[in-house]
Amino acid sequence: MQTLNVDLGDRSYPIYIGEDLLSQAELLRQHIHGHQVLVISNETVAPIYLESIRRSLGDLHYSELILPDGEQYKSLEVLGKIYDRLLEENHNRTTTLVALGGGVVGDMTGFAAASYQRGVNFIQIPTTLLSQVDSSVGGKTGVNHPLGKNMIGAFHQPQCVIADTQTLSTLPPRELSAGVAEVIKYGLISDASFYRWLKGNVDGLLACDGDVLSEVIRRSCENKAHVVASDEREAGVRAILNFGHTFGHAIETAQGYGAWLHGEAVAAGMMLATDLSSRLGWLTVGDVNDVRQLLQQSRLPVQPPTMSCDQFLSLMARDKKVLDGNLRLVLLKSVGEAIVTSDVTTQQIKATLMAAGVQS
Amino acid sequence: MQTLNVDLGDRSYPIYIGEDLLSQAELLRQHIHGHQVLVISNETVAPIYLESIRRSLGDLHYSELILPDGEQYKSLEVLGKIYDRLLEENHNRTTTLVALGGGVVGDMTGFAAASYQRGVNFIQIPTTLLSQVDSSVGGKTGVNHPLGKNMIGAFHQPQCVIADTQTLSTLPPRELSAGVAEVIKYGLISDASFYRWLKGNVDGLLACDGDVLSEVIRRSCENKAHVVASDEREAGVRAILNFGHTFGHAIETAQGYGAWLHGEAVAAGMMLATDLSSRLGWLTVGDVNDVRQLLQQSRLPVQPPTMSCDQFLSLMARDKKVLDGNLRLVLLKSVGEAIVTSDVTTQQIKATLMAAGVQS
Numbered sequence: 277m278q279t280l281n282v283d284l285g286d287r288s289y290p291i292y293i294g295e296d297l298l299s300q301a302e303l304l305r306q307h308i309h310g311h312q313v314l315v316i317s318n319e320t321v322a323p324i325y326l327e328s329i330r331r332s333l334g335d336l337h338y339s340e341l342i343l344p345d346g347e348q349y350k351s352l353e354v355l356g357k358i359y360d361r362l363l364e365e366n367h368n369r370t371t372t373l374v375a376l377g378g379g380v381v382g383d384m385t386g387f388a389a390a391s392y393q394r395g396v397n398f399i400q401i402p403t404t405l406l407s408q409v410d411s412s413v414g415g416k417t418g419v420n421h422p423l424g425k426n427m428i429g430a431f432h433q434p435q436c437v438i439a440d441t442q443t444l445s446t447l448p449p450r451e452l453s454a455g456v457a458e459v460i461k462y463g464l465i466s467d468a469s470f471y472r473w474l475k476g477n478v479d480g481l482l483a484c485d486g487d488v489l490s491e492v493i494r495r496s497c498e499n500k501a502h503v504v505a506s507d508e509r510e511a512g513v514r515a516i517l518n519f520g521h522t523f524g525h526a527i528e529t530a531q532g533y534g535a536w537l538h539g540e541a542v543a544a545g546m547m548l549a550t551d552l553s554s555r556l557g558w559l560t561v562g563d564v565n566d567v568r569q570l571l572q573q574s575r576l577p578v579q580p581p582t583m584s585c586d587q588f589l590s591l592m593a594r595d596k597k598v599l600d601g602n603l604r605l606v607l608l609k610s611v612g613e614a615i616v617t618s619d620v621t622t623q624q625i626k627a628t629l630m631a632a633g634v635q636s
Numbered sequence: 637m638q639t640l641n642v643d644l645g646d647r648s649y650p651i652y653i654g655e656d657l658l659s660q661a662e663l664l665r666q667h668i669h670g671h672q673v674l675v676i677s678n679e680t681v682a683p684i685y686l687e688s689i690r691r692s693l694g695d696l697h698y699s700e701l702i703l704p705d706g707e708q709y710k711s712l713e714v715l716g717k718i719y720d721r722l723l724e725e726n727h728n729r730t731t732t733l734v735a736l737g738g739g740v741v742g743d744m745t746g747f748a749a750a751s752y753q754r755g756v757n758f759i760q761i762p763t764t765l766l767s768q769v770d771s772s773v774g775g776k777t778g779v780n781h782p783l784g785k786n787m788i789g790a791f792h793q794p795q796c797v798i799a800d801t802q803t804l805s806t807l808p809p810r811e812l813s814a815g816v817a818e819v820i821k822y823g824l825i826s827d828a829s830f831y832r833w834l835k836g837n838v839d840g841l842l843a844c845d846g847d848v849l850s851e852v853i854r855r856s857c858e859n860k861a862h863v864v865a866s867d868e869r870e871a872g873v874r875a876i877l878n879f880g881h882t883f884g885h886a887i888e889t890a891q892g893y894g895a896w897l898h899g900e901a902v903a904a905g906m907m908l909a910t911d912l913s914s915r916l917g918w919l920t921v922g923d924v925n926d927v928r929q930l931l932q933q934s935r936l937p938v939q940p941p942t943m944s945c946d947q948f949l950s951l952m953a954r955d956k957k958v959l960d961g962n963l964r965l966v967l968l969k970s971v972g973e974a975i976v977t978s979d980v981t982t983q984q985i986k987a988t989l990m991a992a993g994v995q996s
Binding site: 359393430598 | 671712716719720723724726728747750751752753754755776778781783784787788789790791953954958961
């Protein structure tokens with residue numbers, strides 16, 4: 277087992293990474309400080325992994341809430357069901373919420389924990405590669421609104437994260453690939469040597485090789501933790517974590533949540549942002565082809581779905597990075613170095629979109 | 637005008653206190669940093685004071701949302717309407733929410749600001765005595781749940797608070813008195829000299845004398861700021877601000893929100909807590925009579941409504957100060973000095989309740 281400490285002063289916490297961690301009761305138990313626990317999971321994950329959690333909790337007073345599975349349930353309405361349960365069972369401020377599942381369960385449980393009685397403890401047990409390398413670090417929690425993704429939420433740090441690589445063995449291949457998109461992102465924005473290492477290890481990654489997975493999760497979380505530690509509240513540099521996401525969110529919103537997986541939309545979005553970076557003269561054509569090849573090898577889409585330029589541009593105008601009407605994009609200065617810039621013309625964005633087959 | 641600075645490091649902010657501050661556009665303008673503003677008010681306050689705010693905002697891009705008036709609208713459902721409006725109008729992270737109204741508008745607007753895009757700026761313009769002396773300081777925001785008051789929320793500090801004493805001239809006398817309950821509380825829990833000063837000035841206060849009001853608001857906010865600064869996240873000493881509230885919340889919940897005003901329930905609750913403190917030998921019978929007289933002079937109830945002891949005890953068990961099943965109460969060691977204690981028996985609480993006419 278590897279332990280990575282996310283350093284955020286008095287909100288610091290450990291991420292445990294390794295095989296079969298769910299069977300180690302003490303990992304979970306040592307981070308539960310009160311006498312009440314609510315385990316929140318979904319109907320896909322619960323039947324497989326909830327039993328391990330039950331064994332770990334043993335004699336503690338705990339209860340379980342199983343939510344429907346899917347991005348469309350990451351809503352204020354479902355959040356309300358978490359509050360209902362907490363209040364019906366008289367949970368107090370010392371309660372601990374345990375999120376067992378992917379990003380949807382983690383984000384919603386985290387926001388419920390951030391806002392129930394103005395803040396209670398929570399523990400993340402992410403069971404998808406995407407949530408292990410993404411939601412594990414950064415404290416972002418929240419729900420979607422019909423008019424935009426993650427528009428309602430809070431920053432709230434967990435007590436600990438338990439990333440058991442074993443849980444990835446039951447993950448559908450498409451979801452595993454979606455997680456790889458975010459892994460490639462860390463290489464591209466801040467770690468060229470990790471990017472190069474990935475090119476040689478993507479097959480082992482897709483085959484769920486335990487050692488490769490542990491290494492991938494550790495280096496991804498390290499990269500993210502490094503960015504987050506210098507900008508916890510997302511005032512500046514943290515925005516580079518949104519590489520590929522401005523285009524990606526537009527794709528997700530246009531297609532309706534759930535049609536494309538988040539990681540798939542991000543992959544196509546990274547391809548667009550990479551192309552745009554080369555148009556600005558920062559990357560070579562070879563760099564662009566390299567990125568395309570790695571994404572394809574990871575079984576990820578490298579082209580956007582059928583959408584118009586206008587649809588892209590109007591959806592991108594809703595991005596959270598927009599400041600007083602100015603669109604800001606995360607682009608690559610080189611492989612391993614991202615910047616945030618508003619110095620891109622609509623014409624340049626359109627050129628990239630049309631080169632990718634988007635209608636004018 | 638008096639300016640009180642609430643010292644919370646990089647979340648510090650000023651409270652402006654005085655007459656006719658709403659006509660001073662610059663006070664408000666200097667705290668709006670982006671180009672978007674949403675003013676949130678209610679149907680009682682908006683017709684009287686919204687025009688002043690419109691004049692202050694002048695050429696800024698702003699819009700208005702008028703909510704129904706009343707504690708029963710401090711709900712997740714009404715909060716959803718604030719999110720809807722923000723998204724329909726594409727408000728981004730640099731937007732500023734302005735709360736114009738009493739505690740309901742302030743608490744809901746504050747929570748919307750805390751959670752919209754994980755946190756945007758907001759400005760409080762409280763128009764009731766209660767909100768001027770209470771919600772102005774401390775950053776507590778939130779909404780009610782059918783099973784408990786303020787159960788969903790966040791800590792979120794405003795950019796500034798503008799407490800215009802002129803707005804109290806249109807406040808119904810019953811609501812003014814409800815605010816006085818919290819003012820008396822500050823004297824009782826932490827400022828004996830302020831308590832004595834109040835005994836000589838309560839008539840001027842009820843008559844809305846401008847100088848008395850300014851002094852009352854400043855000293856109340858100072859007292860609260862002092863407590864909050866030493867315990868922003870309510871881990872310890874801050875709980876003394878809940879003097880009278882554990883009994884008070886039980887009364888409010890039993891009666892249904894809105895039947896008793898919050899301050900009225902707190903007044904009856906403080907009377908119970910004062911009586912209980914004397915039963916523990918910390919206050920004299922003279923002290924208790926003194927408190928009763930000041931509350932009566934302030935036109936506040938000093939007896940609970942028709943409820944049973946069991947009803948009180950089961951509702952009090954839901955209090956946010958309950959830790960792992962132990963009820964903790966705020967009581968007075970002496971006039972001007974409160975403590976939090978779990979060292980009270982159910983028998984002692986029942987004795988106090990029954991002395992106040994509550995059925996066994």
